[in-house]
Amino acid sequence: MQMRRILSKRRSIGFYEVSLIATQNAAGVAAEYTSKRRRVAGTRQRRIQRGSAVIEASLTILLFLMMVFALFDFGLSLYLHHSFVNQARAGARYGAINPDLDKVKNVVVYGSPTGGSGRGRNGLDPNSVAVVRQGTPTMATDRLVVTISGYHFTWITPGWSGDKTGNPIVVTMPVEY
Numbered sequence: 001m002q003m004r005r006i007l008s009k010r011r012s013i014g015f016y017e018v019s020l021i022a023t024q025n026a027a028g029v030a031a032e033y034t035s036k037r038r039r040v041a042g043t044r045q046r047r048i049q050r051g052s053a054v055i056e057a058s059l060t061i062l063l064f065l066m067m068v069f070a071l072f073d074f075g076l077s078l079y080l081h082h083s084f085v086n087q088a089r090a091g092a093r094y095g096a097i098n099p100d101l102d103k104v105k106n107v108v109v110y111g112s113p114t115g116g117s118g119r120g121r122n123g124l125d126p127n128s129v130a131v132v133r134q135g136t137p138t139m140a141t142d143r144l145v146v147t148i149s150g151y152h153f154t155w156i157t158p159g160w161s162g163d164k165t166g167n168p169i170v171v172t173m174p175v176e177y
Contacts (some may be wrong), residue, residue, distance in 0.1 A: 008116060028177055032160050042052070060148060066157060066158060066159070069156055069157040070160070071154050071156040076153060077080070077153055077155075077164070077166070078153070080153050081166055081167075081169070083168070084148050085169050087109075087111070087120075088146045088147075088148050088170075088171040089106070089123060089171050090107060090111075090158065092104070092172070092173035094113065095107075095131065095144040095146070095173065095175070096144060096175055096176050097176055099144060099175050100113075101131045104114075104131045104144065105126070108131070108148070109129055109145055110124045124148070124151060125151070127150075128150045129146070130146075130147045130149070131145070132144075132145045132147070138177045140174075142174065142177060143172055143173065143174055144174075144175050145172050146172075147168060147169065148168065148169040148170075149168035151165070151166045152164065
């Protein structure tokens, strides 16, 4: 009984090569169907592709980390700015009823009219706060101006890292008379 090969195919699938072999006997009945699978040695092209994947991954991770650090820095800057605006508004509201300039400055820096020592809330330096009363007292033009300027925050984003100074914050409130 003689077997005759009727089908022979080879295909590369990833790192493997698959061979399909089908044979039939003299009567024409498929007698055997085999599949062989063997690992193909890595070619130069595959090694180049693996190397480029490592480079692409490192560049992507670098870009991703820079964006994460930039988002962190932006969030910190925004938080500090809004917190200082809130502190200035609280001091101006306090000063609209009690126009004692030293107590207003203490409310802005420390959160209470009695004051404190050292840096205030969120690291606000007392020298960064200026409180001025403008206009004529007991008249409609009497205003209290609270200014926070020269406050600092630190960025950690590579390429933009360092100590930054925020824009001045000015809050004006009419004094109750």
